[in-house]
Amino acid sequence: QKEVEQNSGPLSVPEGAIASLNCTYSDRGSQSFFWYRQYSGKSPELIMSIYSNGDKEDGRFTAQLNKASQYVSLLIRDSQPSDSATYLCAVLLGGGADGLTFGKGTHLIIQP
Amino acid sequence: EPEVTQTPSHQVTQMGQEVILRCVPISNHLYFYWYRQILGQKVEFLVSFYNNEISEKSEIFDDQFSVERPDGSNFTLKIRSTKLEDSAMYFCASSIGQGVGYTFGSGTRLTVV
Numbered sequence: 001q002k003e004v005e006q007n008s009g010p011l012s013v014p015e016g017a018i019a020s021l022n023c024t025y026s027d028r029g030s031q032s033f034f035w036y037r038q039y040s041g042k043s044p045e046l047i048m049s050i051y052s053n054g055d056k057e058d059g060r061f062t063a064q065l066n067k068a069s070q071y072v073s074l075l076i077r078d079s080q081p082s083d084s085a086t087y088l089c090a091v092l093l094g095g096g097a098d099g100l101t102f103g104k105g106t107h108l109i110i111q112p
Numbered sequence: 113e114p115e116v117t118q119t120p121s122h123q124v125t126q127m128g129q130e131v132i133l134r135c136v137p138i139s140n141h142l143y144f145y146w147y148r149q150i151l152g153q154k155v156e157f158l159v160s161f162y163n164n165e166i167s168e169k170s171e172i173f174d175d176q177f178s179v180e181r182p183d184g185s186n187f188t189l190k191i192r193s194t195k196l197e198d199s200a201m202y203f204c205a206s207s208i209g210q211g212v213g214y215t216f217g218s219g220t221r222l223t224v225v
Contacts (some may be wrong), residue, residue: 034213043203043216044155088155098168099145099157100214 002027004091006103014111019076021106023089026070032092033065035074037085038105044088048074078109114138114218119205124223125194133189133220135204144187145205146179148172155203161187194224200220 003026013019021035027038032051036044050056052070056063062075072091076083085107092098117136144182146158159179160167166179177196178190189208191198201221205214 036216043219046213046215049213090155099147099160099170100155101157102155104154 002091002093002101004089004101004103006087006089006106008079008104009107010109011106012109012111013079015079017079019079019083019110021074021076021087021089021101023048023071023072023074024070025045025089025091025101027091027093027101028067028070030067030070030091030093033063033072033091034092034100035061035063035072036088036090036102037083038088039085044090054106065083066086076108081110081112084110114215116204116206116215118202118217118220120146121218122221122223123223127196128193130190130192131194131222133202133204133222134190135187135189135217136185137186137187137204137206138208138215140210141215143167143204143207143209143214144181145207146189147203147205147216148200149203149219150200158189185198191207191222194222196224198222 005024025055034049035047038044050063051066060077088105089103090100119134144161149155158168159173176192177202180188201219203219207214
């Protein structure tokens with residue numbers, strides 16, 4: 001059974017600091033990994049995707065993947081109050097027709 | 113920026129009634145999906161659709177659910193004989209290719225009373 005685990009939080013981070021969000025997954029065959037941001041009552045919004053081991057940077061966001069440890073993380077630098085949201089880790093086992101398996105999400109609070 | 117459009121935004125229905133949730137995926141996307149999120153819980157995969165047929169479905173997607181792409185633009189989810197536990201936010205998503213991040217619609221909040 002495919003499982004994606006995240007600490008539900010809340011994770012409280014001061015404005016301007018680095019927020020670190022973590023995710024582990026159970027299926028070693030997982031191919032693609034995504035971070036979504038979800039504001040309360042809204043739909044998931046894609047932040048980052050990562051497909052190979054290592055780091056991938058996009059603006060203030062860095063995704064890190066370690067397939068050997070089955071671990072994905074998201075770093076948010078210079079955190080802003082607008083970053084306060086729930087961050088969802090999602091994993092795709094195979095090709096595009098497969099469904100994403102989501103974690104429950106980490107609730108991030110950026111304190112002004 | 114292209115969007116996935118869902119209608120209605122909120123639907124209230126009586127238990128046992130049929131509902132149809134509608135979606136217009138991004139025009140050049142090839143893969144279409146339905147997900148649901150019960151309040152306070154994780155986003156759950158229901159079904160994927162490619163080349164005019166179901167590609168994969170989860171255990172949730174039982175005989176009371178069906179999907180259809182009746183024309184070149186719409187993608188619908190039908191729930192026959194709704195139950196109280198079907199109350200959730202239903203998200204449509206689409207993607208252009210394999211393994212590429214999906215774009216989610218704004219969702220339909222279904223309330224079964």
